[in-house]
Amino acid sequence: xxxxxxxxxxxxxxxxxxxxxxxxxxxxxxxxxxxxxxxxxxxxxxxxxxxxxxxxxxxxxxxxxxxxxxxxxxxxxxxxxxxxxxxxxxxxxxxxxxxxxxxxxxxxxxxxxxxxxxxxxxxxxxxxxxxxxxxxxxxxxxxxxxxxxxxxxxxxxxxxxxxxxxxxxxxxxxxxxxxxxxxxxxxxxxxxxxxxxxxxxxxxxxxxxxxxxxxxxxxxxxxxxxxxxxxxxxxxxxxxxxxxxxxxxxxxxxxxxxxxxxxxxxxxxxxxxxxxxxxxxxxxxxxxxxxxxxxxxxxxxxxxxxxxxxxxxxxxxxxxxxxxxxxxxxxxxxxxxxxxxxxxxxxx
Numbered sequence: 001x002x003x004x005x006x007x008x009x010x011x012x013x014x015x016x017x018x019x020x021x022x023x024x025x026x027x028x029x030x031x032x033x034x035x036x037x038x039x040x041x042x043x044x045x046x047x048x049x050x051x052x053x054x055x056x057x058x059x060x061x062x063x064x065x066x067x068x069x070x071x072x073x074x075x076x077x078x079x080x081x082x083x084x085x086x087x088x089x090x091x092x093x094x095x096x097x098x099x100x101x102x103x104x105x106x107x108x109x110x111x112x113x114x115x116x117x118x119x120x121x122x123x124x125x126x127x128x129x130x131x132x133x134x135x136x137x138x139x140x141x142x143x144x145x146x147x148x149x150x151x152x153x154x155x156x157x158x159x160x161x162x163x164x165x166x167x168x169x170x171x172x173x174x175x176x177x178x179x180x181x182x183x184x185x186x187x188x189x190x191x192x193x194x195x196x197x198x199x200x201x202x203x204x205x206x207x208x209x210x211x212x213x214x215x216x217x218x219x220x221x222x223x224x225x226x227x228x229x230x231x232x233x234x235x236x237x238x239x240x241x242x243x244x245x246x247x248x249x250x251x252x253x254x255x256x257x258x259x260x261x262x263x264x265x266x267x268x269x270x271x272x273x274x275x276x277x278x279x280x281x282x283x284x285x286x287x288x289x290x291x292x293x294x295x296x297x298x299x300x301x302x303x304x305x306x307x308x309x310x311x312x313x314x315x316x317x318x319x320x321x322x323x324x325x326x327x328x329x330x331x332x333x334x335x336x337x338x339x340x341x342x343x344x345x346x347x348x
Contacts, residue, residue, distance in 0.1 A: 015272065016277070018272065018279075019273035020278065021278065023277065026281065029300075034298060034300055034301040038304055038305050041301065041302055041306075042308070042309065044248075045247040046247045047247065049246045049247040050313050053310075053313065053314075054317050057240045057314060057317055060232075060236035060237055061085070061088060061321070063236070064088060065087075067230065067233070068084045069081070070223075070225060071124040071127060071226070072121065073220070073221055074220060077116045078114075079114040079116060083109075083110065083329065086325035086328055087105075087106045088106055089318070090102075090322055090326055090329065092321075092322055093325075096275035096315065103126070104118075104122065109329060135230065135234045136267055146260070147255070147261075237263075244313070245259055247306075251292070251306050254288065254291045258287065258288075262283075265287050266283060266307075269282070269283040275315055275318070276311060276315075281307030281308045282307065283307070284307035285300070285303035285308075286303065289302075289303040
């Protein structure tokens with residue numbers, strides 16, 4: 001228990017610490033004049049566009065919850081829309097605190113509300129993530145097609161910005177420490193897989209259920225509806241990200257390929273830290289600076305302001321909707337059904 005608590009603590013604290021450091025880096029790199037421009041941009045932004053962006057976000061969440069039924073039905077489970085929606089939003093909130101734990105929370109919530117076995121619903125969620133990855137790759141390919149030179153230049157700039165600096169003489173070798181910790185964790189996993197028969201059987205059984213969930217994506221009774229829902233979700237994702245660019249006078253004329261580049265950068269930023277704290281506004285800001293022109297006065301402040309506006313507004317929306325779902329979902333629990341679905345020997 002202690003081992004898993006320590007691992008869980010590390011997985012939570014390290015990304016959060018990185019995010020806090022990047023927030024500090026975010027502000028410390030701006031001069032007093034840039035900070036004034038930054039705060040002025042926050043005050044002068046046209047928040048009509050931000051509200052419209054949030055409405056589109058909610059629509060994307062609702063369609064994602066609706067689409068989930070198409071992969072649950074082939075597994076033999078009929079679920080309520082609002083239960084799926086609340087499970088989805090609770091998962092988003094959990095992801096803000098513990099990276100990548102939201103998927104497990106989402107599956108657990110649906111198990112409690114509709115009795116869908118955790119491993120099977122989790123498999124459908126993993127299937128969704130695979131689809132999401134394909135869609136993000138498609139957006140990246142479209143962006144590269146629309147502006148290849150900008151695409152390569154901006155990611156070279158991001159790579160330079162975040163490249164590890166050489167360790168100074170006598171400095172602590174942080175890079176070697178990180179690689180060493182990763183290697184030890186991998187060896188510990190392999191050792192447990194080889195020497196613990198019970199754990200290996202549990203893992204194989206779990207993976208089999210996950211595969212069933214993954215395959216359900218391709219066994220949907222209405223594949224066309226699933227595809228249309230997926231396209232709708234990702235169209236809304238791009239739109240709710242793009243619309244805030246109109247909220248600032250300086251960014252409203254950034255070309256569409258620039259917006260797509262910022263979208264990709266922000267999407268990658270979310271994977272690095274809890275909810276993209278620090279990384280999302282910083283990466284989006286770098287792309288905006290690139291298109292405004294690094295030599296233009298106040299471009300960094302404007303880029304940072306736009307990145308922060310998008311990140312804060314979307315994060316607040318997730319928190320508010322997630323907390324509402326936490327309050328609403330317990331009312332939908334079917335306790336008698338859950339009691340009969342609990343695996344033998346599981347604590348109640």
